[in-house]
Amino acid sequence: MIKYEDLAQKRCKNHPDREAVARCPECGLFYCRECITEHEDRVLCTTCLKEVQLRHSLVFSRLKFPFAVLQFLIAVCVIWLLFYYVGHLLLLIPSSFHEGTFWQGKG
Numbered sequence: 001m002i003k004y005e006d007l008a009q010k011r012c013k014n015h016p017d018r019e020a021v022a023r024c025p026e027c028g029l030f031y032c033r034e035c036i037t038e039h040e041d042r043v044l045c046t047t048c049l050k051e052v053q054l055r056h057s058l059v060f061s062r063l064k065f066p067f068a069v070l071q072f073l074i075a076v077c078v079i080w081l082l083f084y085y086v087g088h089l090l091l092l093i094p095s096s097f098h099e100g101t102f103w104q105g106k107g
Helices: 004-009 046-092 095-099
Strands: 036-039 042-045
Touching (some): 036 046, 042 046
Antiparallel strands (some): 036 042
């Protein structure tokens, strides 16, 4: 573990004339305030931040196709059920309605 006194003597990797204020947990190098950023409650250098975002985007790009297929299958099932129940409702209508005698009545 690095002590605060040791950190005060460290210099930024990108700006050697500036004092380091943080150490990147990914690469372990020291950086000044301009070279670090907060991401998901961690302080990362810009290089490591790009790598982390690239890893996350690769994971989501791999999952994008299976989720799209799953959404398509769910949509097909919902549409099929909709037409199935509409068909059942149409079958409940008496046949006299379709023959035109429903409007004439029984008398």
